[in-house]
Amino acid sequence: MFGLLVSAAAAPPPAALPDCQTPTCIEAAKTITDYVDFNVNPCDNFFQYSCVGTLDNIADENFNALRDVYEGDYYDLINNIPWDMSAFNTADLDQAQMDRQNFEKVQSYYKQCMDTNAIDAQGPTPVYPQLAKLQAAIPNQLDLESLTDARVEMLRQAVVNFFDNGIYPDDKQPDVYAISVSQPKLTLPKGFYKDPEPLQIYHQAIVDLLQVTLGNDNTDTLQELRSQKAAENKLKLLSPEERNAMADGVIEVEKFLASISLEEADLMDPVALYNPVPVGELQTKYPFINWERFLRAMVEEGTPLPEYIIVNTPTFFDSLTYWLAPFGVSDTKYPSLQAFKDFMFFKTLIRWNYALDTASRNAWKPVGIKMLKGTTEFYPRHMLCINYADDALGMIQGRYFVMKKFGGKQERAKLSATIDIIRETLLNLLAGSSWLDKPTLQVAIDKANKIEARVAYNILSPDERLPEALQKYYNTLIVSENSYMETELSYVDWRINLGRQKIGHPVDKDHWSSTPLTVNAYYDQVLNQITILAGIAQAPVYYSDAPDYLKYGALGFLVGHELTHAFDSAGRQYNADGKLENWWSPETAKHFNEMAQCITDQYGNFTFKGPDGKDTHLDGKLSLTENIADNGGFAITYQAFQQVWNNGPLANEHPSKQEKLPGIDLTPEQLFFVNYGVLWCGVLQPEYAAVLVTTDPHSIEEFRITGVVQNSPDFAKAFQCPVGSPMNPKKKCTVW
Template identity: 40%
Template sequence: MFKQGIEPVQSLYIDADDKNPNSTVISLAQPDLGLPSKEYYEDQEALKKYQSGLVSILKRILGPTSLNLAKAKELDLNILTDVEIDTLVSNAIELETSIANSMVKSQDLLDPVATYNPESISSLQQSYPFLDWTAFLEEFLPPGEPLPPAIIVTSPVYLQRLTGLLQNTPKQKLRDYFVMRHAISKVYALDKDTRTLLQEMRGSIFSGTTKLPPRAQVCTKSTSSTFGFLAGRYFVLRAFGGESERAQVEKFVDLIQSSWLKRLPELDWLDAQTRSRAISKMSKIKHKLGYSIKSPDIRSDENLKEYYQNINITTTSFYDNENSATAWELADIWSRMGKPIDKARWMMDAQEVNAYYTRTGNEIVVPAGILREPFYDPDVPDYLNYGGIGMVIGHEFSHALDNAGRMFNGDGQLEQWWTNSTLKSFETAAQCYVKQYDQWTIEGQDKKQHPVNGNLTLSENLADNGGLSVAYMAYQQLASNASLQTATSNNVNMRLPGLEQLSPEALFFVNFGRVWCNKKRPSMAEQLLLTDVHSPNRVRVNAAIQNSEEFARVFQCPANSPMNPIPKCQLW
């Protein structure tokens, strides 16, 4: 199942070693399940819908339909009766529920120190003997590649519970669970009627929509996912200004970074030792902007052709194409074992509307996809760009010093470099944010208010607040310093026609709100509360603004009004 990208009882990934960031390491983590999070398995109504949906899907795939009977006869395959499918689904859900109950909550897996637990293969075999770990690893490692000296176990508690669970689970129940997971994982590549059954099941439980997306959208998304760098090349050629625009964005990012470097000396809760190393770390942060220029270089069609040459594509079978792409991706990932980390590799494609910071690389990455309206437009006044992409870039820089990023030094190595006094001040301030965000709620499908999890979202909330504050500071520096207003600056203090009553500073905040404006179905909003480390967008905007003294001043909000509470949570 692992060879087909299915991880039913544990997830495995290969990445930089937190304590030796130039080297690769294998990590074992909790798996993704059929439902979005462990909390869904405590909801009896959700489980009833899940069971009913799975039965309908598996009857279509494995049951005695006219199509299945004919094909089974041709291939000499077994067809399951309705009773057998009912039993299979009951067994599968029972085991999956037990696996979910064994898992640790997401918010308890956010500490890089607590999740860094190296174990030798022999120790792994002794502690978790439900699998022949040597045979399993040798199945995937490149020929001639020795077993790694250690594997990182991110949640020993989960693997301990899983070991006990699997040792006491009948083989037939395990088989039924694996059959269900395999079948459901492939439904997206099957016929429309089967895909509709899956969409209806998920829609009734957690997504809120039971209608299939247009097929063209599905195909575009699949192509972009499989051939991300290739799709990114076409996106850049069509929608991005190439090297000249990338150079312009670099100057923009430099100003955000320099604003952070000016902000850090002003923070009195950082003692001298920690401040010095924080400044050093911030100054070392590298930038990758626009698109990949190595590993592969998307500017080169020959480089891309070589990169994707081992994927076999047919014009007759989407299912076979997906299996080929999965096999290629797994081979690519495992080929990295025993080699130094390729620091030129991107973890996002150029067309993605997103950005990220890597702790082991100490770098920010801003794809071309987010360097567009409403986040960024080189032809609009600068204050709109600073309220949009400026905040996003400031947000990514903030992750270098958030509750997890602070545990890595400027070279990307896991190290406790904060003094105890600074750490205590940080934790006190962080708890203010936890309590603030805990007070925010969203309306669920039951029409009740559901609270944001301030602990789960802490890292992103700190980054939102820091990013907004530093982006505003950077714009103020630009607006007041003619020497910074190079040819890349644009209408620094221009008022917008029709909105002359709003100052450039006000429009900075307006665009900050604008870029996060969205609408979600209540059931999807509930799901994200349990699974997303980001707060809901409405909360991301309003909670960060509540903490902004600049916003209160610009919009003249009375003290202790809803958008200008006293006291505020302050860190950056």
């Protein structure tokens, strides 16, 4: 409920506090001692002062915990872990048997993925049937129906292609699912297609991958198997000249698609993306495929087609239509028919490459690992397989992860109590925003009160505590006894069928889009929900028994960040019920946009050294929503911390223990900021940073720290930073 504005006195200096001697405090003190550089002036560069990368460490620990689970057996897990993740009587033998079967299913998936000897023995041949299906759908003369055949086959295989599609709650009817279409996600960031150097690397990687998967001149022991399986599937093995020509064609098409695609920053405005088109008008408006056939492939048999679909990027589809309808416009600026066929063929190959042999996966390293990730090696195989298992059987895997690493309903209740305090602080912050007029404020308060907080793991759809619910949910997903590729094909069929079942049915607001293992938290603007997953509620981001300056500086910030997304430049355009509509008065909206522009300019002026050694700017427009959420979430959680630490009115029945970390001569306020820095510190390779700043709405980690503390007068006060110092500039940007 909406509370009154409250204030709290400054915290006492550390010398006046007793040492905290709990294992959590000792561990936290060691982390700070090991990784905070006390020789750096925090007022000069707080990123360098507080630098340690924790989110990656959390993911490593999460994966290692599940590796231990899968390398044991079901009874090792059940008998040695105190847990309360059950919605059934453990004496119920049927439920207990289903729980063991669920465990063995996900364990079998993991072991099959880990068996690289069996995967390597088949070479690239498991993908041949999928390539053959796509190739059969593309005759030599591409027409409307043939192009539709190809597009439907790519849909069945979940292949990224020449336009994207999805099924989501309708922004203006949040209780109804809608089909949307948009420009595709291409292999490289849009700007890379104008740069010869990454294109040369991409070209060579295509050639190399085609050689190890479909080359006619390989001399290794698998060539006889390749030839046999290619003949069985009526596939042609490729000569060096054919491989080179296919690489040319793929890049020709992708360069064209990039040229007609919008910039990533232009995809951040939900109003601009909402363009409903009646299904009856699609064929006239975009006549390059048979839309009725395509849409029928997206819905269950017997279900009527929706009355409309949402076209997110109309200008892209206008350009696509001019090229493809009729196909083969003679203008040489358009890709050729053969190039387009090569593009669809190669996209199908690369879609399945992760499930193939080591040689096929290694051939893609220069692009998938080096260029796009800035590293040279894949993650360890056990981490990859647990990640793939999370895609395929994530709710089952999440159950056993929670049993091993989270703690069940008691920990869930503790985390929920922290979220409630931060929400109350948000309500106070809204009430104290003098620039919000009364009508707008009233809707904002209503929206904040209606935000649903979902914590740790799902107990509804499906209930991850109930083996029967999980078994029913994943019933049609089969872990094959023959090959890993067969298992992945079953997963894709299962996932696509799950999507088909949405059209014509009410939105399932109890379903979660991420699994408990995921190291993340998120806000859904259409459902008006925040989700804090068990995977991120782990040390050192979260200890349920940590001093409040640690708890609120990291996990508390994440909660505040997600709550603030309800009022960022995109989220503010949805009302309390998740409907896209304008509920802001013109004057208040004008004031918001002026403050948001300050954030855009501030972050757009941050630079880092790119892979060429030159200064590269952040995109302040692309990252605006996340930067608003960072700054607002930080202000909210700091106020919440002050309330709890000083036993203010919002603390309620949660009194704070007044203790300091042993051996750390920092005030509670300083430790709050340090733990925020610890949350985001990490080192990015220049190549990866260059990709992120053009594709990811989050600022890179260094500036998630720097931007926030520069705007915080509380930070400047805590560290006594002089006005005008790097971390305490005179001009500060504030929205919330």
